[in-house]
Amino acid sequence: MKKVEIIILSGFLGSGKTTFLQKILAKEQQAERKVAVIMNEVGKVSIDSDSVPKETPLKELLNGCVCCTLSGEFEIQIAELLREYDLDVIYIETTGVAHPIEVLDTCLSPLLAEKLKIRSIITLVDAVSWINRKKLRIPLQRLIIEQVKHADIILLNKVDCVSKHTQNCIEEEVRSINPSGKIVPTVFAEVNVNELITSEKLENGEHEKVHVTQHLHIKTYVHTFLHPINQKLFEEFLKAMPDTIYRIKGYIRFTESEETLLFQYSYGMPFHTKAGLKMKNTLVFIGDDIDHDILQKILNDIEKKSILPI
CATH class of the missing domain: 3.40.50.300 (P-loop containing nucleotide triphosphate hydrolases)
Structure with missing residues (x-):
């Protein structure tokens, strides 16, 4: 796209x-x-x-x-x-x-x-x-x-x-x-x-000269979950969030519920409310020097663990 x-x-x-x-x-x-x-x-x-x-x-x-x-x-x-x-x-x-x-x-x-x-x-x-x-x-x-x-x-x-x-x-x-x-x-x-x-x-x-604006130190990362995730695993992930992550927002669904939640995270404080609609489970991260590969791996691991049988 x-x-x-x-x-x-x-x-x-x-x-x-x-x-x-x-x-x-x-x-x-x-x-x-x-x-x-x-x-x-x-x-x-x-x-x-x-x-x-x-x-x-x-x-x-x-x-x-x-x-x-x-x-x-x-x-x-x-x-x-x-x-x-x-x-x-x-x-x-x-x-x-x-x-x-x-x-x-x-x-x-x-x-x-x-x-x-x-x-x-x-x-x-x-x-x-x-x-x-x-x-x-x-x-x-x-x-x-x-x-x-x-x-x-x-x-x-x-x-x-x-x-x-x-x-x-x-x-x-x-x-x-x-x-x-x-x-x-x-x-x-x-x-x-x-x-x-x-x-x-x-x-x-x-090598091609790197465009100066490819060096964004304020970076964004967009992650979409294909399945509902375990709420406890996600909350543990948030507790370890570095202070270089300023914002997280999007939609998320936990394995414990059928409802899609509107999720917000700002300066260390997470909160969520019922979205009212079934939305694509996409989260947007905004912060300094976000490592996309590491963040993607952590979130993929959370999703894999969430769908494993208990």
């Missing part, structure tokens, strides 16, 4: 997300890739939708944030884009006050997860605003740090407005927060977007 890529554009208010989106959409058009955009505005009126080319499928979410009040509508919008268009990639421009992990979490509805591939989180940082961020309220300071911490690519924008020494200091601070993210200094969000959306073939038969 072809998976549609998801690229999340994060960054505080005024960091240059829309400018960057315009540039990367032009590059995608040159590459003849089929692109759609979801734009989220906290206000009731769309401000930046005119920046998206008319021929590009666009969904707008207004008067709220996709990571909380509009999460249900957000899932519907993604499902509609997947149903109506044959796409290669969906760009999601978040509000300036959105947490990238919450947005990522909302993207991965258990009903959609197998159709999507999270390609990368790109966070834009305004160099001047970064220097002055401590004038903001503490929650906003923390949010900016979180947006940087969870990015795969950090575009350090407006570096022409600061000295080279200050730029170097900012890069050191950003690197201390996110050692594995790629930092790209930019002016007017101008960047060689070819690096971000394509891979390069090296000459003389060498």
